[in-house]
Amino acid sequence: MKKGREPKVEFSGALGEQLAASIDWPNGETRGFAIFAHCFSCSKDFVASRRVANALTEHGFAVLRFDFTGLGRSGGDFSDTNFSTNAQDLVAAAKWLDEHYDAPTLLVGHSLGGAAVLAAAAQIPSAKAVATIGAPADVDHILHMFQCSLGDIEKNGEGEVDLGGRPFKIKKQFVDDVRNQSLGDQIAKFKGAKLILHSPVDQTVGIENAEGIFKAAKHPKSFVSLDNADHLLTKIEDASYAAEVIAAWAERFIPSKAPSIDDEGHTIAAESGEGKYHLNINASGHHISVDEPVSVGGTDRGATPYDLLCAALGSCTTITLRMYADRKKWPVNHIETWVDHAKKHAKDCEECGEGREGRVDIFHRRILIEGDLDDDQRARLLEIADKCPVHKTLEQSSVVTTKAVDQ
Template identity: 75%
Template sequence: MAAETNQKVEFDGALGERLAAAISWPQGKTRAFALFAHCFSCSKDFVASRRLSNALTEHGFAVLRFDFTGLGRSGGDFSDTNFSTNVQDLIAAASWLEENYDAPSLLVGHSLGGAAVFAAAPEIPSIKAVASIGAPSNSVHVLQQFTCSIEDIEANGEGEVDLGGRPFKIKKQFLDDVRSFDLGAQIAKFRGAKLILHSPVDNVVGIDNAERIFKSAKHSKSFISLDDADHLLTKLEHASYAAEVIAAWAERYIPMEKSDTKNEGHVLAAESGEGKFHLNVDASGHPLTIDEPLAVGGSDRGPTPYDLLAAALGGCTTLTLRMYADRKKWPVNHIETRVEHKKHHAEDCEACGEGREGRVDVFTRFIHIEGELDKEQRHRMLEIADKCPVHLTLEKSSVIKTLLGQ
């Protein structure tokens, strides 16, 4: 699994407070944006939240996860929130994504966050698919997690509850909101694709909740059992499995954009909007990325242009040698070419030749060949390396024409 690449961001929530968020970016081209909603007593930095988001990036999804108002690092007072404001926070997050990057296509929610994404989905036009993990079939279920007396909150207007070992103040308006919210109607209202994941041994939100959600949902809908997973997906393999299933399922409803540059020799490099220097590249129908190192203001999520140029030289060298060895029927088992690129002053570079001035680019190849070749054969392979097409192109002068597109 590739290393997780996170970008910290903030946006205004439903109550006007600044909400702390993070975008997990894929290493390559972004398929689409997804929104992740954490469980009631969790945060965006909860271990399952990070694992699920990171695994989704492996399938090309950029994932925005955030702390709901009054939770985690977000501003606001939790006692002023309720289930409806959580839903509105999700809608605000979707609007922020659309304004700054692109509208989200996928919603993923864990526990009460799963109920929230089902409630928010009909209100976000760009959403094509929703996945829930261990979600309750109604928002009233959260009241079962309160360790204080509901009657005390009713009588006094507020009360302190324990959620995940932390104290929170709950007001009566919270109780009124969850009791009046019709989650089943929202589930039925959303006509996009739905995936319900639930563990049959979940002792926090019973499996019967998944059954009720499934019955409320219209097609297309699917159910996946998480077998022996606990409610919080505390084991890495359970969180990873859930994310892999969601990502594979979502690809059917959110396919990668098709390329219009299928023929060899056609390359499109365009700003992605996902970083100062991050580019999406279509190389004859093959997606790539270009970026710059963190030290110069990039996000280091792809090779630099010169890295790609060195890769072209190394790749062409290896392919040329392989074709020559096969044609000669020489016993070559493996070939690899390492390329180093540096800029040198012409007067300090013995290999640069005469007539060169200023700084010149020097590409140094280190070729490793495994096989039973004698000294003469190896010397011949070294000569053939200089005949690789990219080598010849770099040595000769090229003609570059530049036109303004329409």
């Protein structure tokens, strides 16, 4: 099953420019929404950005990644921005999510994107947790990165700096804005959970920055070393490790918000709001995602209703055979049931027998049984397969009642 991704998402940033974004969706129920802010020398499609987003979707988060004003595919001129507008781009992203889906509960930032996340977190009331990767502890650290060009910027009002091997035009207003920032105070204002990931051999943003963030942050807070990783997490194993740590950590502070049903035999199928046909299913406390293929207007992020019907027949058959084999103490090592579904006209259906009209649902069931069994035992198991409860339900008439309920 393919993960969903919503293309060509755009929203207005702090300077009114259209910012390019994408949303990575989980296959099943959405635990919450997250925003990932990449480093300024990267883009939303950088390998570390993608890997973190993928890991979070595997843990149930929908992730909005976007390019800051003037970066990547977003509109505007980066030289017209400053640290304050970058932080406000994040606030704008959170507002757009709240208006179109749901407010974000998790913020993740890499490098200067991490600093922006720390600055913006207290301005995003829905945020419950923040994770940073290789982030500076003080925005003044940016000026050290500009050191070779700082004189030109001060003298001429602008200059070119190198960030991660890419040239950027920086104006004096950017420098002035940085000097007026107090990131430590902004970190202290955020009362949610904080996770600080940093490499001890980071040559771009030294490990002492992680210590600075940790000291400024209020509890709950955690630190994880990224060992031999470089600043940009260019090795896929480093990006994957950071991503999995963030995703597992976030689950502790952002539990699933789906309504719970614990008693057997009750199911809720509710629209998720994340696609035309995407549903969150709660089946006796167990969560399932249902959707339709893209070819009919769905997002292909879940099994179809008929997939579930086939799964019910196949699983009931396998369980019934296992129960019977164990009761008989027969040497059955493994059982698989494969089910295919089709619709046929009764007149064209050899399996239907007489007395049927119109279109008929046909379930083709194939059963694999591994074990040292003789022919009579295998034949008996096939007979037992026809006695599984779901098989009987499908072959017999059922009664479905319907009534409206109050909101």
